[in-house]
Every structure is written in structure tokens, then in C-alpha cells.
Amino acid sequence: EVQLVQSGAEVKKPGESLKISCKGAGYKFSDRWIGWVRQMPGKGLEWMGSIYPGDSDTRYSPSFQGQITISADRSISTVFLQWSSLKASDSAMYYCARQVASNLIDYWGQGTLVTVSS
């Protein structure tokens, strides 16, 4: 059974760094893209970027380029989403999603709630 399991909720202060994770199971982890999606409170879904764990090819949406870092560790079947200096506006739910080839998103993680507040 394919599963994407995300790390738990985080509460951080502005300026702090953060790395959240998404662990894949039930399939060959290195063979499928994993994307990250942001959902701010009461708002819609926004595609942030994605990574192919097989070779760490990473693509960022223009709105998120330079604001986040997506990485992968194949040895533990995990993809990461990282901020070096959080802002209050980074407070949101973050989802990871599995992408097959270039035309299909199938499985989603359960979400990680990030709260940034002083």
C-alpha cells in the first residue's frame, strides 16, 4: 500500500529555520516525483515545487523560488521542505503528493501544520 507520512505539527518563531518531512512507503521511492503544496488558512492549494528522488532533480514554482529548499534522502525514503528564516506568512498546512510521470498525481500525505508566531 502506497503511503506518504508527514512529520508532525510545528510551532516556530519568525526568523527560525524549519525542515519538515514526507516519508514514502509501499513503492520504489526513487522512481516517483514528490511535490509540496501549501494551503494557507481558509485558502486554496498552491503548488510549491517538486523533486525526483532518483537524481534530486528539483523544480520550484516561480512564487516559491528562493524562499524554500526541497531535498531528498533516498536512504530513508524521505523528502524534505525547508525554510532558513520563517515568516508569519509561512503559517499554513503543507501537503506532499506523489507524482507519477508528468501527468498524474495520485497519493497525498496527511499534511503538516506549520505555525509561525512571535
Next chain:
Amino acid sequence: QTVVTQEPSLTVSPGGTVTLTCASSTGAVTSSYHPNWFQQKPGQAPRSLIYSTNNKHSWTPARFSGSLLGDKAALIVSGVQPEDEADYYCLLYYGGAQVLGGGTKLTVL
């Protein structure tokens, strides 16, 4: 920046049929954009329904279908059930990039 546009909200009666659409600021949506559709209920993660315009996942109820309608992608829900009340999002592929639509809030009333 590319914008994908959906109806903000739609209302349908139980048992009825509703069509949700997905438009691209770049022009007509074709199968090469591989439209995907997702359903999200309050407090839940999104769930994938349709990929590559009209293909269903193994878990997608038969009442959901996808198509191209004019210059847009469409999600059609036939025989709407109360549990279909949710937010629906489309996603279009632009070469190596993906863009999500703003979502449609579907009310079953």
C-alpha cells in the same frame, strides 16, 4: 505568471448533475495539459479523483468523470450525493511545471 481559473462556488441539488470547469490564462486547455482533479473536504487532505483529462483512479466513484468542454477542462459529477459537498481543485501541467486552480466550493443543497 500563469493563472488557472475555476468557478469560486457552485450549488447543486442531490441527485443532480454539475459541471466544474478549469481554464488557463494561456489559452485553450487541451489534453497535453493533462488536467488533474482533486477533492478536499474540511479538515482533510486532498484526494485525487481524475488524471490526464478523463482517467479515474481506482478509488474514484463512477459518478465523477472528466472531459474537455470547449476551451476548458471539466469535472462532471452525475447523481450528486450529499457527501460530494467539498472543495474541488484542478491542476494543469505546463511542460515541467504545474499550476493549481483556485478551487470551486461545491454545495449540495
